[in-house]
Amino acid sequence: MGKRPRERLREPGGQPGGQGGRILLGLCGPPGAGKSTQAAELTRILGPDTAIVVPMDGFHLATDLIRGTPLAERRGAIDTFDPGSYLSLLRRLRARDEDVVYAPSFRRGLEEPIAASIAIPRSIPVVITEGNYLLADAPAWRAIRGELDSVWYLEVSAAVRLPRLIGRHVEFGRGEADAAAFARGSDQSNADLIESTRQDADLIVVLRG
Template sequence: MEASFSLAAAKGINLSAELVSFVKEKPVPRDHNFLSFNSAYKYRSLHCGQTNGFCRKNKCVTVFCSQKREFSVVEGRCIDDIYDDLARRLLPTAAAASDPDLKYIVGLAGPPGAGKTTIASEVVQRLNKLWPQKASSMDSQVNPADVAAVLPMDGFHLYRSQLDSMENPEEAHARRGAPWTFNPQLLLTCLKTLRSQGSVYAPSFDHGVGDPVEDDIFVGLQHKVVIVEGNYLLLDDGVWKEISSIFDEKWFVEIDIDKSMERVLKRHISTGKPPDVAKWRIEYNDRPNAELIMKSKKNADLLIRSVDF
């Protein structure tokens, strides 16, 4: 059987030539791909009970099979390899999207401190650098530097004035960052517009002011791949479930919660919060949010195992 891996079996998106993959004869209910990369060059087959795969020196792709789940694991140490491989796996998608109105939208979720913003930014930068190699002979009307874009969920926070008008404003501000302190309906409308019209203006978030900035981000017709990053994109209830259904791929950054909370604690302190206040916020708000988010990783197509930056 020809080896040609798909990121999600049902979608048939090919992994880059740098990685081995597998064509499955029958689709499976959930195809998880765990990523954490290391450099390698030589493949060998792996067979162990119900485990099949290929290993290229230190880089391994292992497929674990069961009646309910099939997933792949790529293990390694270097965060730059993660960025490079994620960009290369999206490059064929960008190359195939010759219709400028066609968008390939990736939802990237994970708990606070997992590195979502950095991953999205680095992958988009790398994809934009790789694109000229393909674009010159395929689509002269596309700006090679702008084939991919990031759309953060942060801009869809509720305004502070909206929190002030809630029944318990003090609690609302203390829990800012919880799902109910966002406007998912506005995000859904934004993504539907992007899907149907090919372009959209979206809000950013001004951390200095603490409020969204309307129409501050523009995703244009030339952007073939859009990575939407945010905590709650893969939740499976209410409007969040509708949001999740829009994505062509669903990525989740998997990280130990204690490690992610250490990162968030440092972030709080670096922005001026006293250590005791920062620790209180972690326990009262950030950790409960992270525990909820971790439950949504079951809805992902691709699990990215966090590596220290």
């Protein structure tokens, strides 16, 4: 039986080949696949002095910026992110020539990115970044993929993923019907795009629940 993903990351012989002594690992998958949960679990296992999570969601366009535009109804789609700034951050993390790099997070309760809310010290050797579009076939996203040592695709059945996603939307303020419509509409369109990139992952991690 093959090694589990977390074992692959912990063993020196199984690590993606980081440059400058730092590993940049990407976790990719459709909405509701469990990317944040798996990233947090990997970080817990590796320890806070070894690994830190930098979410792609920190590069959401702000609500005020897209309010009143068609993007507002499609928040979470690939064109509602700022890939250029995300790429710049990954390059700074790759260079590892600053004492501390500050990254944005995404606050679910506010549904907004929060600038400079994650501190990544130079000493941290593993940066885990998780997001939907790490394997997307578009110029800026291809460049983002090029900065990552490895990208793991998280696969989970729709029977697990959709109820989880609807529950999350309800938790953060949507009504039940609106949450279900958004999950089966905009979110599913995004999921279809993301699933089309599955074959480009370095590792496919099948999650049962």
